[in-house]
Amino acid sequence: MKSPIPDYLRRVLEDARPHDSGQPASYIDVLAKADTSRSAVAVATVDGSVYSAGDDDVEFSIQSISKPFVYALAIQDQGLAHVLKRVGVEPSGDAFNRLSLEPGTNRPMNPMINAGAVAAHALVVSTNATVDQRVDRIVQVLSGLAGRQLQVDEAVYAAELKDANRNMGLAYMLKAAGMISCDPQEAVKGYIRQCSINVNVRDLAMMAATLSNGGVQPVSGKRIISQESVRQVLSVMTTCGMYNSSGDWIASVGIPAKSGVSGGIIGALPGQLGLAVFSPRLDEKGNSVRGVIMCKQLSHDMGFHMMDVSQIAGASVRSWTAIIAGGSKQNSGCRQAVTVFELRGAVRFAGAERLTRAVMNELEKSHPNIDTDPSLDEDTHVCAVIFSFRDTYSLNDVARRLIHENIRRLSLTMNVVIIDSAGVLRLPLNQEGDFRKVSVVSTEAEARVQIGGMGCRVVNKDSL
């Protein structure tokens, strides 16, 4: 049996192919002569599968798509605070090659326009590194992101260098403004080499997927970019990635993205996947015509829009009280119960808050669930509380802290048993601390044993 995903990508590609408006970039011959029939699309998941269609092994120069990654590298090498002194984060409302220095700070408006990208490049390794040192580091890191050794296309580099007057102009302006420390000529040469690295859509998809995966390359499992850098890069891609149509892109496509003049576009959907498209004909804003069409199609079909709340899922909380001993209602007085709180899904603040509320509600009652469960009555004795994290997919920090606090407070008056096979809760257990009366077990069977040890006899084991 074949996966339907490649079929889908092929269909997306074929649907875009008839759109043959636009022209390839004409400022250098090597781009102007691009085969405009070439088109490709690739999707890489955060656990490392790559799907692609079309000319997925055709290489092209990465151009501006290098910008977010080199910005990340600058943050890595110099720290965010220092980078922010040299490059801003505000959308400029301008085309990619405008100077756009920020009034007051003299910073280039953001790292996605050329001026900001040159300034970011000049921060890689250190402010007094050589061109070779910077480019070597960049090629190495981009290769790491792509999962294979990438190369500078020397023909593209030579052609771009001959046509580098505008970037030279920007670099000297940046130098004059104190925004780069190195020789402007070196900054431009390095920047152009960075832009001349060859990639294909599969490489780009994997590089984007690394951003989506928080900086850890999905296949190699290596952390290549820090979480802090990834957050910053994705933020800037969101507001500035598509130049002066960034607002429109976020509203209509809803994925942090970056395009390049050779016809590539990447998109990084946080936590989910990276995508890349390629086709040389550009629209008047410098974005690949077919590339934009494919991205819109993918976003629409696959629910990729960041702001599409319907696509976002949270966590759920279920709570109930289980009679664990004592049998029928007639046999009241000796019935024993445990209250179980089960938290399912990917839990962030909202999920933890729901659990907190459930705990509050439960414990405000004098007797458990009397109102809703006819099998319970006033004589039922709640002998323990169980928290089950068996189906908790993940907890973020605030959720964990909030749940810890719930457990701490409860454990002052109740026996508390935690079922946490995957260890998501990370309770700081020790003999002296807040949680010394709390037991953590891995399975329901162990929980039953534990409750038994509390003097409760567990009869109805299915209820847990």
Add this chain to the structure above:
Amino acid sequence: MKSPIPDYLRRVLEDARPHDSGQPASYIDVLAKADTSRSAVAVATVDGSVYSAGDDDVEFSIQSISKPFVYALAIQDQGLAHVLKRVGVEPSGDAFNRLSLEPGTNRPMNPMINAGAVAAHALVVSTNATVDQRVDRIVQVLSGLAGRQLQVDEAVYAAELKDANRNMGLAYMLKAAGMISCDPQEAVKGYIRQCSINVNVRDLAMMAATLSNGGVQPVSGKRIISQESVRQVLSVMTTCGMYNSSGDWIASVGIPAKSGVSGGIIGALPGQLGLAVFSPRLDEKGNSVRGVIMCKQLSHDMGFHMMDVSQIAGASVRSWTAIIAGGSKQNSGCRQAVTVFELRGAVRFAGAERLTRAVMNELEKSHPNIDTDPSLDEDTHVCAVIFSFRDTYSLNDVARRLIHENIRRLSLTMNVVIIDSAGVLRLPLNQEGDFRKVSVVSTEAEARVQIGGMGCRVVNKDSL
């Protein structure tokens, strides 16, 4: 037992209180005389709980925070396509009261600056509605969002109207540019009434939570804003919500937001919650000084940053093959097995892709799991495939379609049983269609029965 959340909010508030720089807005007396000691914070969850601290019942005029909601209303009433002809979506790089008409289209750059907000206001109800009709509708909808009847503050309205020259100027410019159809005076009057609606932080938090909840008011459960509008509004809040510091806001706070001149700020974290802060002293950009501090604190503490991939969780897939009959390896030839695919969590494309991959892998093997499971061998016969969605929290459209396709393809050659108690899969079952050989059941017990009916005798029922 008390919830720790109010304590936390109180601490956030107290930590912000010593920051007493800035001044309240001075352009009208009624704002200039605001009690600058007033401060409040509120958080509302997408299922309707509201937590707050400080002066949470103090009312203030909503001002610019009305903009995203009225923009949503304009989209509702006129359709997105029409609204986009009158108001753009690009960040302007300008302060809130700049004219900023987009070259070429003449549209105000976006609906978060005054010009765009006036244009959006003028689209509410219809282009030939009266001021009263528009304002009535807006008050009604904002009341619906807040969950209580809101009122226009007539003193604020009167003062703002006296000082409305700049907005009058914008409105006449918009009229000249063909961006509003009604009388400019009426547009401004209506817009000012809209800005003069009184709210408190609890109202605002609930209004924001409605956005986070995809347009459905958490408490009333009523859909007030369409999903399409919400997506558009949150997108525009992301790129333009904080005027010319939107880029910095997204990078540092990471929540779609909007601030108002009376000292309020809202933030809407999609799928999770709405938050609102209030304190009258403004910084030089017109944002509440303490409000910004509180938002940064909340974002940092609670992992609210949209681009913080570490906060984002996906789905997991587990698959295994269970020997359901035949016993020991010696007894080969008559051993029967089922392959089980279990999908857990909130499933979007990435999760469904993972399932697809698991299915592909499994079925490419001539025999199930022979390599990894020593209890299996070549003689084991796989008699059915089971998909378990018992722990699938949610499926989005693309995930559902992809899984349907997997099942369809598998069912051409295999018996397929689906365990889907919650009905998340929504298979279009009928006698003729693609899925006529697929059984859907609610529990594992039913699955066992079903497999039995296929000629498989289930012995090891725990394995399912």
Add this chain to the structure above:
Amino acid sequence: MKSPIPDYLRRVLEDARPHDSGQPASYIDVLAKADTSRSAVAVATVDGSVYSAGDDDVEFSIQSISKPFVYALAIQDQGLAHVLKRVGVEPSGDAFNRLSLEPGTNRPMNPMINAGAVAAHALVVSTNATVDQRVDRIVQVLSGLAGRQLQVDEAVYAAELKDANRNMGLAYMLKAAGMISCDPQEAVKGYIRQCSINVNVRDLAMMAATLSNGGVQPVSGKRIISQESVRQVLSVMTTCGMYNSSGDWIASVGIPAKSGVSGGIIGALPGQLGLAVFSPRLDEKGNSVRGVIMCKQLSHDMGFHMMDVSQIAGASVRSWTAIIAGGSKQNSGCRQAVTVFELRGAVRFAGAERLTRAVMNELEKSHPNIDTDPSLDEDTHVCAVIFSFRDTYSLNDVARRLIHENIRRLSLTMNVVIIDSAGVLRLPLNQEGDFRKVSVVSTEAEARVQIGGMGCRVVNKDSL
């Protein structure tokens, strides 16, 4: 015999007529329907002759050509210092209808763009005048400039008022910025009435000639605009009169000018003449196509370019020593001479400086002109100095002061006789002052008498 000037103007007009590109202004019907065949040209001299050709009695609304005159009026009514607080003088680099408030001061950039013109209008009479008071004054003054009673074209006014949204917008913005004190609606209404005053090219040429004549209407001889206002108005017309092509206009045409949307253009060549052209088709900058062609032709043919130094003439100084008694060289010892300084032309600093130099040179010699004039020798006695202003066309202040000083110093040691029939020198003569030893006479004959009275017998009367 007929004057060749009308023939010349007719030829200029006919040469321009074939140029039929461009379109009349289309924003209001009454302009859009203009008869595009209409063309006219007129020239008015600073002493009141008017020459014209073509449709010189066709009336059209004055539109923006009213701006310089109303700016002058504002200066008249409020003083330049006050006007400068409300309207700047810098070229904006923008089209006529841009807002262009100056950063820092909030002033509209200059009074030739609409915003500045509205602000200037609102200063006429007084800041709390009524629309009627302002318009009455403007109509009266413009009528005085034109030399006949002008009228507001009510059809144009009505149409412009209906389409006044942009100007209303500007006016409200100006109000918000504190640049106008009156109701913005009133400012716009008055401004539009001002623009709707009907004129023909002969009116306009006379109005421009009044500027060229320093503010005195050439025919009536009445001072209508103060010298200070004229200087300011001509300066602003020079740098800002033709909107964003002012630099090109000054470089290529070289005449302070102003154009209007109904197809008129005026030019004011200081000290010489006013010109006006009219034809409704406008180029993309809003200037009359044929009008621009005619202005360029006139400037080229007639040497009107302000910066064409070849067209500028100064003054000349002649000095010589005349033997007035004593006869031949052999008869030395009793020969007597006078030194004569004759100043011809329009004398400003440069001419007076030349005279000063001649006086210095002359008096540094021990004996007059010995080197150059063989008839003189050491025994010749210079008994007086004569200054002849018979051919001095005019003296400006600095020239007068400088010559006074020369005379004062000379008279300390010499007899000085002034021939000044036209009274250009204005010596402050009295019995006590600096000039008590100076005689002023009207003719050479009187000078001879005067010298005779000094003990010199004048023999060679032709030499004086």
Add this chain to the structure above:
Amino acid sequence: MKSPIPDYLRRVLEDARPHDSGQPASYIDVLAKADTSRSAVAVATVDGSVYSAGDDDVEFSIQSISKPFVYALAIQDQGLAHVLKRVGVEPSGDAFNRLSLEPGTNRPMNPMINAGAVAAHALVVSTNATVDQRVDRIVQVLSGLAGRQLQVDEAVYAAELKDANRNMGLAYMLKAAGMISCDPQEAVKGYIRQCSINVNVRDLAMMAATLSNGGVQPVSGKRIISQESVRQVLSVMTTCGMYNSSGDWIASVGIPAKSGVSGGIIGALPGQLGLAVFSPRLDEKGNSVRGVIMCKQLSHDMGFHMMDVSQIAGASVRSWTAIIAGGSKQNSGCRQAVTVFELRGAVRFAGAERLTRAVMNELEKSHPNIDTDPSLDEDTHVCAVIFSFRDTYSLNDVARRLIHENIRRLSLTMNVVIIDSAGVLRLPLNQEGDFRKVSVVSTEAEARVQIGGMGCRVVNKDSL
């Protein structure tokens, strides 16, 4: 006796000296360390006298004051049309070091901002000249203008070159925009050498006087700049010379001017003089504080404002009819008369027009001056017309053509005698042409003879 002019300049200088606000330019050490007590002023007339006061022999680098002269040189070497393709003429509204490329044409806005000055520099000699060739030519021409050999200050050059990043940036931008053809590095080096030429105020005053004198150096009498270039340069100085305060400068000072960062300012009053001031402290716009004060004082005191119509003088026409024979009224029938037209002053169109009018008036009457002169009656016979140009200081082209035309027409029916001792009229006399009936003589005596030859007996010779 001493000239009062140096005294005046000294007073102007001393009045400015107490103004010690501002700071010298700080971007390079060699300027920052300037002796701020240094101040000087100089005035040079168009016939070559130079007056100065203060530190008039202190040299400083010419800096931006070189711009107008090098712009003139570019026009000289490439033609105005070509230069206009590379450098615009519109005021930019920007500071001197802004990029300001004109939308559409990509030209730097004007040659007075750095970008335009670099582009102009790169046009000197030829587009493929070397740095040395360009700089040699510029030094040579500036030396010719100053009247002495100037030198590049190598210390300033070295310091400026080290700090040239901004200009390098501009040059690369210009190269990218196709506005310079040479290597950007070479353009900047040459431009900086040009700016590093040392001058004193006397040099500068003479250079400015050359502009005022239409391009002919006043002392050497050599034409250094063509008339066309001078007109263009003075025009651009008028609208753009003082950067973003050009409008204010023209309104308040009224002299085409240029300032430099080392503290110099030149002004060129067409046809009159050049002035130069120097003092190192600069205001926030980069103009010499004392320099501006001195210029304002000079303009005010000396009536230098271009738009001050009161300072501008024209020409006058006098006409009368002289009885040259026949005596008393009783003796009518045989009385003969000539009509005399006398034109005085610097005659341009306006003067020639006045003459034309006088001629028309005269000849429309059946008999001369009957109405106004009681000595004339119907029997007086006008036997000739005399034009006297004895007191005509100058004629420009249009005036000459117009007068020619008057004479040509008159001569069809009348005897015409021209008195033109200085030969200003330049009639194309020959036996066949239009003017074959016209006599040109040098003196009134000759005129009398000539009229006698026409059969008129001249009796009252004083009347001519």
